[in-house]
Amino acid sequence: MRMFAVALTLIAGTASASPEFWEREWPDTDFTTTTITDWTEIMSGGPPKDGIPALSDPSFLAVADESTLQDREPVITLEIDGQTPRAYPIRYLIWHEIVNDVVGDVPVAVTFCPLCNSGITFDRRTDAGVLEFGVSGKLRMSDMVMYDRQTESWWQQAVGEAIVGDLTGTELQTLPSWMESWAQFVARNPDGLVMARPNARRPYGENPYVQYDSSFRPFLFSGELPPHDIPALARVIRVGDRAWPMTRIADAGELREDGVVLSWQAGQASALDTDRIAAGRDVGTVRVRDAAGNDLAHDVMFAFAFHAFWPEGTWMLE
Incomplete structure (x- = not known):
């Protein structure tokens, strides 16, 4: 970093x-x-x-x-x-x-x-x-x-x-x-709104945490690492107290489990990879809905954070 x-x-x-x-x-x-x-x-x-x-x-x-x-x-x-x-x-x-x-x-x-x-x-x-x-x-x-x-x-x-x-x-x-990616938002919402550049002196577009999401250990963290040999900085999709590994959803394209529908689409750059956010490796976009197609509140977070705050949570593994 x-x-x-x-x-x-x-x-x-x-x-x-x-x-x-x-x-x-x-x-x-x-x-x-x-x-x-x-x-x-x-x-x-x-x-x-x-x-x-x-x-x-x-x-x-x-x-x-x-x-x-x-x-x-x-x-x-x-x-x-x-x-x-x-x-x-x-x-x-x-x-x-x-x-x-x-x-x-x-x-x-x-x-x-x-x-x-x-x-x-x-x-x-x-x-x-x-x-x-x-x-x-x-x-x-x-x-x-x-x-x-x-x-x-x-x-x-x-x-x-x-x-x-x-x-x-x-x-x-x-x-x-x-x-999701900017292109995905625009394709769905051509008449949508986007937050304008703030009036502050910051190098917008740059990532101050270069290669962070490929690190072995998280920054400023001394807690227990995730179980099941899941890398600490692997992305997981948290819905309530359950977590699905991003890689599992990407491999399947779509998962339907426990009343939750998770779908994956390529095209979104990682913000925590290269020094320019737009050049980050493709980590894809996950949408989370219920069986009726309604969007569900969720989080795409690192595995170590899910384990830290939901130590008794459920890992939705294959």
């Missing part, structure tokens, strides 16, 4: 992992309310709070007006009934990790954790009101810890649950969204 990632490792290694340490940095967070039992799981990812700047109220372009994205570049697609489909390019999310948006009357958080390859869209409405999310700069088992600006509670991105603070135990609703 690049020196960028090496520097983050060195920075993270100097930080203490204890509630007392984080309390000084986060005076408005209630650390007495938490589901964390082992504080060594929390570590600094390098950047401070908001050092990775989440986006809010992004601008959008008509598909026909977007001329920067390459065909194979990955986007997160969000299709909400009655609204124009939207694409959120990973070339932006890899540098910002969270986009707070409103689609129709639904406030959403589109999230991407590069270290887990986890791209999930949440409904931001809770019993405590509509939340706006930022990047805490903390990691737990290599997964991004988000925070809400209203209560400064900490949230685990992979599971969409508050783990520290006033809202501990609150769960966000996960909305169906998926990663």
